[in-house]
Amino acid sequence: MSPSGSSATAVLVDEVAERVPQPVDPLEIAAVLESLGVTDDVAASDYSVPTVFELAAEVFAELRLQTRAPSTSASSAGEDPGEAPPSPAETVWRGLFSLAPLLVLAAGLWGLGEAGASRRAVFAVGLGATASILLTNGPIQAISRRASFYLGLGDRRAAWRYLLSGLATVLALAAPAASLGLLVAAGVGGTEPRERALFAIAFVSAAPLWLLAAGLSLVRATGWSAVSFGLGLLAAGGLVRLPMLGGTQRLELAVGLGYLVGVVALLCFGRWAFARGSQEGPAAPLPPARLLLTEALPYVVFGSGLMAFLVEAHVLGWVGAAAPGESRASTFIAFETGLTLALPPVVLSIGLAERSLWQFWSFARELSERTPADDGAGFCTALVRFQRSHLLGYLLRTALLSVAALLGGELALRSGDLTRLLRLADPGSTELVFVVGIIAFVLYGGGQLSCLLLLNLSRPREASRAVACGAAVLAAVGGPLGVVGFRYAVFGFLAGATAFALAAAVECTRVLRSADYHYAVAF
Numbered sequence: 001m002s003p004s005g006s007s008a009t010a011v012l013v014d015e016v017a018e019r020v021p022q023p024v025d026p027l028e029i030a031a032v033l034e035s036l037g038v039t040d041d042v043a044a045s046d047y048s049v050p051t052v053f054e055l056a057a058e059v060f061a062e063l064r065l066q067t068r069a070p071s072t073s074a075s076s077a078g079e080d081p082g083e084a085p086p087s088p089a090e091t092v093w094r095g096l097f098s099l100a101p102l103l104v105l106a107a108g109l110w111g112l113g114e115a116g117a118s119r120r121a122v123f124a125v126g127l128g129a130t131a132s133i134l135l136t137n138g139p140i141q142a143i144s145r146r147a148s149f150y151l152g153l154g155d156r157r158a159a160w161r162y163l164l165s166g167l168a169t170v171l172a173l174a175a176p177a178a179s180l181g182l183l184v185a186a187g188v189g190g191t192e193p194r195e196r197a198l199f200a201i202a203f204v205s206a207a208p209l210w211l212l213a214a215g216l217s218l219v220r221a222t223g224w225s226a227v228s229f230g231l232g233l234l235a236a237g238g239l240v241r242l243p244m245l246g247g248t249q250r251l252e253l254a255v256g257l258g259y260l261v262g263v264v265a266l267l268c269f270g271r272w273a274f275a276r277g278s279q280e281g282p283a284a285p286l287p288p289a290r291l292l293l294t295e296a297l298p299y300v301v302f303g304s305g306l307m308a309f310l311v312e313a314h315v316l317g318w319v320g321a322a323a324p325g326e327s328r329a330s331t332f333i334a335f336e337t338g339l340t341l342a343l344p345p346v347v348l349s350i351g352l353a354e355r356s357l358w359q360f361w362s363f364a365r366e367l368s369e370r371t372p373a374d375d376g377a378g379f380c381t382a383l384v385r386f387q388r389s390h391l392l393g394y395l396l397r398t399a400l401l402s403v404a405a406l407l408g409g410e411l412a413l414r415s416g417d418l419t420r421l422l423r424l425a426d427p428g429s430t431e432l433v434f435v436v437g438i439i440a441f442v443l444y445g446g447g448q449l450s451c452l453l454l455l456n457l458s459r460p461r462e463a464s465r466a467v468a469c470g471a472a473v474l475a476a477v478g479g480p481l482g483v484v485g486f487r488y489a490v491f492g493f494l495a496g497a498t499a500f501a502l503a504a505a506v507e508c509t510r511v512l513r514s515a516d517y518h519y520a521v522a523f
Helices: 003-019 026-035 040-047 052-068 070-075 088-114 119-152 156-188 193-218 222-240 250-275 289-318 328-342 344-348 350-370 376-415 417-422 427-456 460-484 486-512 515-521
Strands: none
Touching: 003 026, 003 040, 003 052, 026 052, 040 052, 088 119, 088 222, 088 250, 119 156, 119 193, 119 289, 156 193, 156 250, 193 222, 193 250, 222 250, 289 328, 289 427, 289 460, 289 486, 328 344, 328 376, 328 427, 328 486, 344 350, 344 376, 344 427, 350 376, 350 427, 376 427, 376 486, 376 515, 427 460, 427 486, 460 486
């Protein structure tokens, strides 16, 4: 090849790399070259190669070498979170810190009750904080996707800017959503203005908390989320106990201040965490808002659907039939206590899921380097086997955590301590919901792990189909059983979680069967 031909080929390689960063085979490159107007005549005259297919083979070989090079240069930065999987100890700590915000929220609600707030006021604050998760989980999935992309390139400042733009969007959605909730509550009746105000404050204020905490988890700084939540709790507790602060608005001020301090602390810790190890030079510009919204929509649909699936499981228990002489409040407390006790194992296993994903991508990268380009079937089969083995390992570890939680929960229920603390009128129903719910959450976690891998492979629609399958089964089974008794609605959750886990595993396997393509276009 002539020097001019070699120089022209190098330029062509860079142009093709912008369109296909990780090509699967030379035929894919040939299609791109033809779309660029490169014919056999152009290949011969400009690149000194007889045909487009031979030129595509040369470009493919160059791109394969380039895709292997960044792993050594990126590792020198030492700050890229995608370079090495978290250690087992870090996995445990990440799981514990993932549980910390929920524990702080529970402690805050208990503190409000101890400070003299009514049970209805405490419930309004808790409902607002948890309802905001339904609003933010969809955007979190979308924001995490692109922010992780910037982090993988070492551009932490661009990731932080994108996170802040997502924060502004969530806040813009939170205010009208809270207003809609207030209008519905006022129309239905049964709530006081103060309770509606507490709900709105907690709903709008908690939304940025969950989003920023998710952002910190992307850079392995989950511990700072727990610190921020703790600072907010201390601020709220200190204000509500000030003797010189009287008036009926003291509780509202304490709740608002607590959330404000938490958000400010998260912003400060987040800016510091994202600034560490960022590459030199200006941050990458963000794409136009229209393109960002188009890209984010499928991920928002998945995240919102996943939260709606969990809410559905709760609602079926709330509206289920109560026993004669049993109040609606007592059935609500019994059902919610059982599901809440069943939740910690799957939250603690978040670190296990993240470690499994790190290991998958590490294995896929090594496998792609040693697999011949014409052995796509072997590449896919190896990934399917790896994914199945890690899914089973995750389920086994989560089940072991659940057994420990089951023993602790049973001990607390049977000793009567938890019954007296929460004033449970029907501890038998709580125990049934707890035992069945803990099994359901193990299966739910398995489905979530498969869906996270689908999201990593840019397949959010397949993940959404699995969620829809689980939600449909939950409604079909849990609805009729709830008519028999509210406690039996939890069996609908078990059936829905089983369907969700199976559907997600099937979708994941189907995608990995053609992983040579999906792996290539995942970025």
